Amino acid sequence: MTELLFPTTVEEAVALLAAHEDARPIAGGATLVAMRNAGLVESTHLVSLDRIAGLAGIVRLEDGRIRIGAMTKHAETASCEMLSGSLEVLRKAAGMIANRVVRNMGTMGGSVANADPAADYLPALACCDAVLTIAGPGGTREVSILDYVEDWYETALGEGEIITAFTLPAPYAAASSYRKIARVSGDFATASCAMALEADGQGVRVAIGACGPGPIRDPEAEAALCGHLGDPEAVATFAKALADQADPVDDVRGSAEYRLQLIPRLISGVLNDISKETV
Ligand SMILES: Cc1cc2nc3c(=O)[nH]c(=O)nc-3n(C[C@H](O)[C@H](O)[C@H](O)COP(=O)(O)OP(=O)(O)OC[C@H]3O[C@@H](n4cnc5c(N)ncnc54)[C@H](O)[C@@H]3O)c2cc1C
Structure with missing residues (x-):
C-alpha cells in the first residue's frame, strides 16, 4: 500500500x-x-x-527575470507569452513534448528531476541559461542547468530534495528555434537542438540534446561562430566542436553513429529556421 x-x-x-x-x-x-x-x-x-501554493505558474520578477514554478505544466509553458525573444525557445520546446494529454499532465520540475537525456526541456533550458532552485533538508540552493546533470540519469538533486523553480535571465530581442528528430511525432528525441540568436547578431547560444547524459553547450565555439553564421565552413567547425563533446549511446531511438550525424543536420535546420524568422 x-x-x-x-x-x-x-x-x-x-x-x-x-x-x-x-x-x-x-x-x-x-x-x-x-x-x-x-x-x-x-x-x-x-x-x-x-x-503547495506558489509552485505552479510563471511570473516576471521585478528585475525582469522569469521564474517558472516546478509544478508548471508543459501546456502552460508552451503558451506563455512572457517567454519571448531569447526565451521563446523554451516555449517552442514545451509545445513539442509528447501530445496534449502529456502536456496537460507533466511538469517542468518532474521532467527535469527525471533527467531523461532525451527530454526536450534540457537543451532548451541550457540555451536559456536557466538556474534551478532546489529545496531540501539543508535549505535552499541554486544550480545552473549545465551543472545539474552529472551523468546518465544522475543529477545534483540530493536525498530528500525537490526542485522548486527555474529562473531564466530577462528575455532580450532574439530569434530562436527548437528542433527535434524523433522516430514518430510525439516521441522523445533521438537528438535535438535549441538555438537563440541575438537580434543584433552579437550572441548565439546553441544546445544539443539526447547526445549524452545532459545538454551540450560550448560557449567558446559559440563566440567563434558569432558573425559567421552564413559561412558553411564556420558552421561545420561549430557542429564538429559540439559533436566532439557528445557521448551518444545506441538505443531503441537510434544508434550513437546516427546521433552524431544528426548534430550538423539539426544545427543547419535551426539556422535555417532562424534565417527565415529574421528575413
Ligand atoms: C507517453 C509519454 C510521452 C512522453 N513524451 C515526452 C517527450 O516527447 N519529450 C519529453 O521531454 N518528455 C516526454 N514525456 C515525459 C513528460 O514530459 C513528463 O512530464 C515528465 O516525465 C515528468 O512527469 P511529471 O511532471 O508528471 O512528473 P512525475 O511523473 O510525477 O515524476 C517524475 C519523477 O520526478 C520526480 N519529481 C517530480 N517532481 C519533482 C520535483 N519538483 N522535484 C524533485 N523531484 C520531482 C518524481 O519523484 C519522479 O521520480 C513523456 C511522457 C509520457 C508518459
Whole structure:
C-alpha cells in the first residue's frame, strides 16, 4: 500500500520526504505512475507537490527575470507569452513534448528531476541559461542547468530534495528555434537542438540534446561562430566542436553513429529556421 501525502508548503514536503525512508515526490504522475505500474519504482509514501501554493505558474520578477514554478505544466509553458525573444525557445520546446494529454499532465520540475537525456526541456533550458532552485533538508540552493546533470540519469538533486523553480535571465530581442528528430511525432528525441540568436547578431547560444547524459553547450565555439553564421565552413567547425563533446549511446531511438550525424543536420535546420524568422 502506498500512502499519498499532500503537504501545503515546501518545508512540509521536505520534512515528509525526510520522515519516510523511501518517500518520493510526485508531480503530475506522467512518468512516475507508469514506472510504478511497471514495477520499476516502489514507494511506501508519495509526497504530492500539487497543493503547495506558489509552485505552479510563471511570473516576471521585478528585475525582469522569469521564474517558472516546478509544478508548471508543459501546456502552460508552451503558451506563455512572457517567454519571448531569447526565451521563446523554451516555449517552442514545451509545445513539442509528447501530445496534449502529456502536456496537460507533466511538469517542468518532474521532467527535469527525471533527467531523461532525451527530454526536450534540457537543451532548451541550457540555451536559456536557466538556474534551478532546489529545496531540501539543508535549505535552499541554486544550480545552473549545465551543472545539474552529472551523468546518465544522475543529477545534483540530493536525498530528500525537490526542485522548486527555474529562473531564466530577462528575455532580450532574439530569434530562436527548437528542433527535434524523433522516430514518430510525439516521441522523445533521438537528438535535438535549441538555438537563440541575438537580434543584433552579437550572441548565439546553441544546445544539443539526447547526445549524452545532459545538454551540450560550448560557449567558446559559440563566440567563434558569432558573425559567421552564413559561412558553411564556420558552421561545420561549430557542429564538429559540439559533436566532439557528445557521448551518444545506441538505443531503441537510434544508434550513437546516427546521433552524431544528426548534430550538423539539426544545427543547419535551426539556422535555417532562424534565417527565415529574421528575413
Ligand atoms: C507517453 C509519454 C510521452 C512522453 N513524451 C515526452 C517527450 O516527447 N519529450 C519529453 O521531454 N518528455 C516526454 N514525456 C515525459 C513528460 O514530459 C513528463 O512530464 C515528465 O516525465 C515528468 O512527469 P511529471 O511532471 O508528471 O512528473 P512525475 O511523473 O510525477 O515524476 C517524475 C519523477 O520526478 C520526480 N519529481 C517530480 N517532481 C519533482 C520535483 N519538483 N522535484 C524533485 N523531484 C520531482 C518524481 O519523484 C519522479 O521520480 C513523456 C511522457 C509520457 C508518459
